[in-house]
Structure formats: structure tokens, C-alpha cells
Amino acid sequence: MNNDVRALRESRGLSQGALGDALGVSRQTVNSIETGKYDPSLPLAIAIARYFESTIEEIFHVD
Amino acid sequence: MSTKAPTTLAKLLGIISGAAALTIVAIVASAAGHDGFARGAVVGGVAMLVLMAVLWARGTRGGAAARIASGVADEREQRLFRDASADAGLAMFVAATGGAIWALFDAPAIAVAGIVLWTGLITFATSFAVRTRRG
Numbered sequence: 001m002n003n004d005v006r007a008l009r010e011s012r013g014l015s016q017g018a019l020g021d022a023l024g025v026s027r028q029t030v031n032s033i034e035t036g037k038y039d040p041s042l043p044l045a046i047a048i049a050r051y052f053e054s055t056i057e058e059i060f061h062v063d
Numbered sequence: 064m065s066t067k068a069p070t071t072l073a074k075l076l077g078i079i080s081g082a083a084a085l086t087i088v089a090i091v092a093s094a095a096g097h098d099g100f101a102r103g104a105v106v107g108g109v110a111m112l113v114l115m116a117v118l119w120a121r122g123t124r125g126g127a128a129a130r131i132a133s134g135v136a137d138e139r140e141q142r143l144f145r146d147a148s149a150d151a152g153l154a155m156f157v158a159a160t161g162g163a164i165w166a167l168f169d170a171p172a173i174a175v176a177g178i179v180l181w182t183g184l185i186t187f188a189t190s191f192a193v194r195t196r197r198g
Contacts, residue, residue, distance in 0.1 A: 025137035026130065037198025038139050 002061045006034040008052045023047050069134045074119050081112050100173055127195055143194050151187035158182035 009019050009030075016034070017027040023044065032038035033048075040048065049056045069077075085108035092101035118125060118132035125133075127140045136144065162175035 026127070026140065028127065029137050029139040032139060032198040035198065041138050044138060 001039050002036060003033065004059050004061075005030070005048060008054070008059065009034075012052075019051075022051060078112055078116060081108070081115070085109070085112070097173065128191070143191060146194055147187050147191035150190040151183045154186035155179050155183040 005019075009016070014022075015027075016030040020027045020030045023030070024047075025044065029038065033040055045056050045060060049059055052059065085105065088104045088108070089101040092098075092104060115132055118129045121129040121133075127136065127143060130136045131140055131144050158179045162170070162179055166172070166175055
């Protein structure tokens with residue numbers, strides 16, 4: 001699953017570690033999500049969407 | 064998404080419980096006349112307890128293994144642990160089946176038990192390392 005997490009994070013000048021701290025996950029998990037290696041759970045996806053004041057559909061793309 | 068870390072007291076109790084269990088295993092093995100097994104259990108058990116203490120000391124500053132051991136792993140790290148444990152369980156099942164067949168040919172019980180244990184340990188370590196690298 002593709003996503004815009006990296007673009008959103010970089011647009012806010014955040015490091016992966018800082019975003020991880022804000023979401024309660026490790027820097028490695030943020031990296032895995034950004035590279036598409038790990039699809040977050042629904043609660044984490046919702047947390048990401050809320051953090052970026054967006055919706056899950058706008059951030060995560062099936063194809 | 065992340066879990067609450069256990070207290071220092073809980074970690075200390077974990078070490079003490081592990082040491083107590085280890086002592087019981089060593090005493091039982093020694094009483095049964097398997098001094099070599101008892102020594103191996105003590106050496107391996109102490110190594111594991113030291114590893115746990117090191118991982119707990121590193122806590123959130125360490126990698127996925129340290130965070131899992133410290134009880135502060137996030138959902139991805141918990142999944143890595145769960146999947147590696149499942150791989151180890153499956154490998155141990157296969158090893159146990161092979162060991163049962165080997166036992167029909169008078170294989171020593173300690174050798175069979177050792178193979179099952181080591182199969183699990185090696186499979187878990189390998190699976191966890193590979194899964195962590197793959198994400």
C-alpha cells in the first residue's frame with residue numbers, strides 16, 4: 001500500500017523520530033510505513049491521519 | 064500503539080523468577096544424574112538472563128529487541144516478535160516430529176530435547192533478524 005506519509009512529514013520539517021514520538025511508535029516503524037514495508041493498523045492509520053489533519057483515504061492509497 | 068513499560072520492580076522480579084526457575088531445572092537435572100545437562104542449563108540460562116538485563120537496561124534507546132524486552136514495543140515490533148515466535152513454534156514442531164521418529168531408533172532423550180530447543184532458538188533468532196530487516 002502506498003502512502004504520502006513521507007511527503008507530509010517532510011512538508012512539516014519533521015524527522016522520522018519526531019513523528020514516531022508523536023505517534024507513539026519507533027523511528028523504524030515510521031520508516032517502514034513510509035517505504036511501504038509495513039501497513040499500519042487501523043488505530044495507527046487514524047492517528048496518522050489526525051496528526052496531519054487529513055483522512056486515511058487521502059494519505060493511504062491501495063495501488 | 065505502544066505499550067506501557069513494566070516497572071523496575073517487575074523487571075527485577077522477572078530476573079529473580081528466571082534465576083529461580085533455572086536453579087530448579089539445574090537441581091532436578093543434577094538429581095537425575097545429568098550433570099552435563101544441568102551445567103548447560105545454568106550456562107545457557109545465565110546467558111539469557113544477562114541478555115535480558117542488557118536489553119532492559121538499553122530500553123527504548125535500543126533496537127526492536129530491546130523495546131520488546133522492555134515492554135515498550137509498538138505494534139510493528141510486536142508483530143515481528145509474534146511472527147518470529149510462530150516460525151520458531153512451527154520449526155520446533157517439525158523438529159519434535161523428527162525427534163520422535165529418531166527416538167524409535169533409540170536416540171538419547173537429551174539429544175532429541177536439545178535439537179528441539181536449539182531448532183526453536185535458532186529459528187526464532189534468524190526469523191526475527193530477517194523480518195526486522197525486511198520491515
